[in-house]
Amino acid sequence: MKAELIAVGTELLLGQIANTNGQFLAQHCAGMGIDVYFQTVVGDNPDRLKEALAIAAGRADLIICTGGLGPTQDDLTKDVLGELFGRKLVIHQPSLDTMVGFFRDRGAVMIDSNLRQALMLEGSDPLVNDTGLAVGNGLTEGDTHYILLPGPPREMKPMFLNYAIPWLRKVMTDETPLFSKMLKFTGIGESNLEHALLDMIKEQVDPTIAPYAKEGEVTIRLTTRAATQAEAYAKMAVVEAEIRRRVGEFLYAEEDVTIEQVVYRLLQEKQVTLAAAESCTGGLLADLLTTIPGSSSVFRGGVVSYSNELKASLLGVPMNLLEGEDAPGAVSSETAKAMAEGMLAIAKTDYAISVTGVAGPDPSEGKPVGLVFFAVACKNKPTEVIESRFSGNRETIKLKAAKSALYLLWVRLNG
Amino acid sequence: MKAELIAVGTELLLGQIANTNGQFLAQHCAGMGIDVYFQTVVGDNPDRLKEALAIAAGRADLIICTGGLGPTQDDLTKDVLGELFGRKLVIHQPSLDTMVGFFRDRGAVMIDSNLRQALMLEGSDPLVNDTGLAVGNGLTEGDTHYILLPGPPREMKPMFLNYAIPWLRKVMTDETPLFSKMLKFTGIGESNLEHALLDMIKEQVDPTIAPYAKEGEVTIRLTTRAATQAEAYAKMAVVEAEIRRRVGEFLYAEEDVTIEQVVYRLLQEKQVTLAAAESCTGGLLADLLTTIPGSSSVFRGGVVSYSNELKASLLGVPMNLLEGEDAPGAVSSETAKAMAEGMLAIAKTDYAISVTGVAGPDPSEGKPVGLVFFAVACKNKPTEVIESRFSGNRETIKLKAAKSALYLLWVRLNG
Numbered sequence: 001m002k003a004e005l006i007a008v009g010t011e012l013l014l015g016q017i018a019n020t021n022g023q024f025l026a027q028h029c030a031g032m033g034i035d036v037y038f039q040t041v042v043g044d045n046p047d048r049l050k051e052a053l054a055i056a057a058g059r060a061d062l063i064i065c066t067g068g069l070g071p072t073q074d075d076l077t078k079d080v081l082g083e084l085f086g087r088k089l090v091i092h093q094p095s096l097d098t099m100v101g102f103f104r105d106r107g108a109v110m111i112d113s114n115l116r117q118a119l120m121l122e123g124s125d126p127l128v129n130d131t132g133l134a135v136g137n138g139l140t141e142g143d144t145h146y147i148l149l150p151g152p153p154r155e156m157k158p159m160f161l162n163y164a165i166p167w168l169r170k171v172m173t174d175e176t177p178l179f180s181k182m183l184k185f186t187g188i189g190e191s192n193l194e195h196a197l198l199d200m201i202k203e204q205v206d207p208t209i210a211p212y213a214k215e216g217e218v219t220i221r222l223t224t225r226a227a228t229q230a231e232a233y234a235k236m237a238v239v240e241a242e243i244r245r246r247v248g249e250f251l252y253a254e255e256d257v258t259i260e261q262v263v264y265r266l267l268q269e270k271q272v273t274l275a276a277a278e279s280c281t282g283g284l285l286a287d288l289l290t291t292i293p294g295s296s297s298v299f300r301g302g303v304v305s306y307s308n309e310l311k312a313s314l315l316g317v318p319m320n321l322l323e324g325e326d327a328p329g330a331v332s333s334e335t336a337k338a339m340a341e342g343m344l345a346i347a348k349t350d351y352a353i354s355v356t357g358v359a360g361p362d363p364s365e366g367k368p369v370g371l372v373f374f375a376v377a378c379k380n381k382p383t384e385v386i387e388s389r390f391s392g393n394r395e396t397i398k399l400k401a402a403k404s405a406l407y408l409l410w411v412r413l414n415g
Numbered sequence: 416m417k418a419e420l421i422a423v424g425t426e427l428l429l430g431q432i433a434n435t436n437g438q439f440l441a442q443h444c445a446g447m448g449i450d451v452y453f454q455t456v457v458g459d460n461p462d463r464l465k466e467a468l469a470i471a472a473g474r475a476d477l478i479i480c481t482g483g484l485g486p487t488q489d490d491l492t493k494d495v496l497g498e499l500f501g502r503k504l505v506i507h508q509p510s511l512d513t514m515v516g517f518f519r520d521r522g523a524v525m526i527d528s529n530l531r532q533a534l535m536l537e538g539s540d541p542l543v544n545d546t547g548l549a550v551g552n553g554l555t556e557g558d559t560h561y562i563l564l565p566g567p568p569r570e571m572k573p574m575f576l577n578y579a580i581p582w583l584r585k586v587m588t589d590e591t592p593l594f595s596k597m598l599k600f601t602g603i604g605e606s607n608l609e610h611a612l613l614d615m616i617k618e619q620v621d622p623t624i625a626p627y628a629k630e631g632e633v634t635i636r637l638t639t640r641a642a643t644q645a646e647a648y649a650k651m652a653v654v655e656a657e658i659r660r661r662v663g664e665f666l667y668a669e670e671d672v673t674i675e676q677v678v679y680r681l682l683q684e685k686q687v688t689l690a691a692a693e694s695c696t697g698g699l700l701a702d703l704l705t706t707i708p709g710s711s712s713v714f715r716g717g718v719v720s721y722s723n724e725l726k727a728s729l730l731g732v733p734m735n736l737l738e739g740e741d742a743p744g745a746v747s748s749e750t751a752k753a754m755a756e757g758m759l760a761i762a763k764t765d766y767a768i769s770v771t772g773v774a775g776p777d778p779s780e781g782k783p784v785g786l787v788f789f790a791v792a793c794k795n796k797p798t799e800v801i802e803s804r805f806s807g808n809r810e811t812i813k814l815k816a817a818k819s820a821l822y823l824l825w826v827r828l829n830g
Contacts, residue, residue, distance in 0.1 A: 012437075012438075012441070012454070013441055013451045013452065013453075013454065014441055014442070014445045014451075014625070015437075015438045015439065015440070015441030015442030015443070015444075015445060015627075016442075016625070016627050017438070018433055018434070018435050018437070018438040019433070019434055019437060019438070019454075020433050022427075022430075022433070022434060022456065023427075023430045023432070023433040023434070024430065025430070026427070026428055026429055026430030027429070027430030027431075028430070029430075030428075030429045030430060036428045036429075036430075037428065037457070037458060037460075037463055038428075038455060038456065038457055038463070038467065039427070039428065039434075039455070039456035040453060040454070040455055040456075041437065041453065041454035041455075042452070042453055043452065045452075048452055048453070051474075052453065055470060059466075180429075190485075190486075190487075191486050191487075191526055191528065191529060192526075194486075194487050194528070195526045195528070198528075201487075201488060202488065210425060210489070211487065211489075212424075212425075212426045212431070212489075219431075221429075221431075256431075275725075276719075278698075281702075281705075282701050282702055282704070282705025282706070282710075283693075283698030283699065283700070283701030283702040283705060283717070283719065284698065284702040284705075285698070286697050286698030286701075286702075286719040286721075287696075287697055287698040287699040287702045287813075289697070290696075290697025290698060290699075290719070290721060290774075290813070291697070291809065291810055291813065293775070293776050293777075293809055295697075295721075296721050296722070299721055300721055300722040300724065300725055301718070301719040301720050301721035301722055301725045302698070302718075302719045302721075303716070303717075303718055303719070303729070304691075304698065304701040304705070304716040304717045304718070304719065305716050306701075306705060306710075306711050306714055306715055306716035306717075307711070307715040307716055307762075309715065309762075309763070310690075310715055310716045310761075310762060313761060313762075314718070314729060314761065346725075346728060346729065347722075347724075347725060347728075348724070359705075360708070361708050362708075368520065370521070389521050389522075389523075391517060391521065392546065392547070392569075393545070393546040393569070394706065394708055395569060395706055396546065396569060398702075398705070398706065
């Protein structure tokens, strides 16, 4: 089944809000094996909405519209479809009853325009709105199925999950479902990963192999059609094994999770604690970890030692490592090691990780932009030091360095 | 001028990422007086991309494509346009030179597929990529202007702002130019700001008044058409004065800068230094500051004291403040004060700021999610402590708290 998502709303065209409904619906369609080939955003304008609907009807079996079901004059999705299909708009009595009760309970006067929210296209199925007043619609016109959902995500999401999906399952006939598997990599760049798999990507048939990069991580998505998930995974097994053979050392998860989530789970599993001493990442590593709910159970905190003075006073890095003619300097393996070991001693954690490097835009200590040293210290074990080189602007180098620190930690935790 | 935005990428159709580029470009087009009537999302598929381009060319004067400029086999925006217009793809030598230098500096081997990123359509204008490798293109075919931008927001945004907008101003002929002025607010929520200006927003004619919120800051954009910027600003003066009269205390800039950039400039101007002691923001405050190039000249670093032990050992917060039956606890004005004063003493900076609160999702110490205490310490002056309450999920509360800390610092620095 081919689908098209149409988001209706001038506020989207003006960029006042992002089309997060599109992402939500696209994810769920993909999960149901429905191919979304196009998404369209159109304003609260009847002619342009008609145009978008006509184009979509020519290339999709299912059209999901979000927005334009509210009480105002701008909300005209139902009116436009009614006109297009020659269907009247009729009151959905249960929705009207709910609405009348809603206003009565609040001692408020119901303005007539609210009535519009209880309208549905004649011959359509109502989709109940448990979190708002506008009723949704499911209908079939010719060969095309239409689902009309409200625009506010807190109304749209429950209506889609609880009412539109069951409606959709009824109208979706004998299609073989689509299954995807995510393989997540870090510590390797997108082009290097793709280079390692180039012949496989070029010759892919079934399952399909799609790489993409996002925020310092690379994902490979395998996709195939099968009757069950088990059958789909069996079809993917050979391809997956070959990918693992080539780049398995960088594979950190088989689901859509970040490297910080995986590190957090590992720390929890092993019941060990962590602290971080950051220079060039400037707090980003701690920020990534502390964004995970519950992270305080394993992450004790850290130091952002942006100056040599703080590296010395807080982490106990010897000043003769940092400054002086023959000193290795702040960006060096020696300083990375001293930072991690200092952090471990102060925080009394099981592990400490350090990052020191040149985030740019200018070189520092005569060292090039993108040069970064990491160290992982662990109680009663020798400290490991790793040197890396990253490309990009300041923000990108910070992000790649923070993600790499997490990757190194993940490698170390896995032994 | 009518524009259409086309986002290219299967990851968008699968809902793996949201089309935030669409929102960014829509905002900027609106600011330039360009009407965006449609946005389309299409996958990495040449036929469907051609279809989307043909439809867009029939109804828009300007088509802005994002995505599909990378090195992989999936990246085919330039190939498709070249085929459609019968234009060859040619190497953009400066981009190739940059790329070759980039790999050489890193001692890395450049894979051939990277060459694709230096290609441009014959007869087009290159749009320089300062934060990545893929060159953008600006071109006119028939009556339609095309702008090709990379998909990653980190590359797309600077290319659009610094190269595509100037290119666009050149090709946008005899329209009375539109001028915008940004008023940036922080320390006040979007709904409160909008409430304070509601009558003005409802009755707006010229200039238009558009509020929108982003990442813990609120922007009001005033827009009007005029022959010159001076004339436009004169038209805006009365409205701006009234806005300042109502909510001027929260106005921190008249250009599109972040509060951290404004704080950084102020610290530089006053030649004073800063350190940060963070609990609930978990490193985000330091991350925001250190993302600014040159920030190390004023920001010395800080401590992420996520555990009580680190609050005590690194910042010298007395344990009897943190733990015990009658102790005020980690989330308290007393602890915020001790954190800031401890940070000031250790870092020997002119200012130190602290943040401690409950980021959620669960309450802590019996205190509600969103409760946050801040303190600003300064040499030889009394420490100020501020209590705030934020709403949202963990990530939002962290961001609002970090931005608020910067706002409080800005207020303090301004005396």
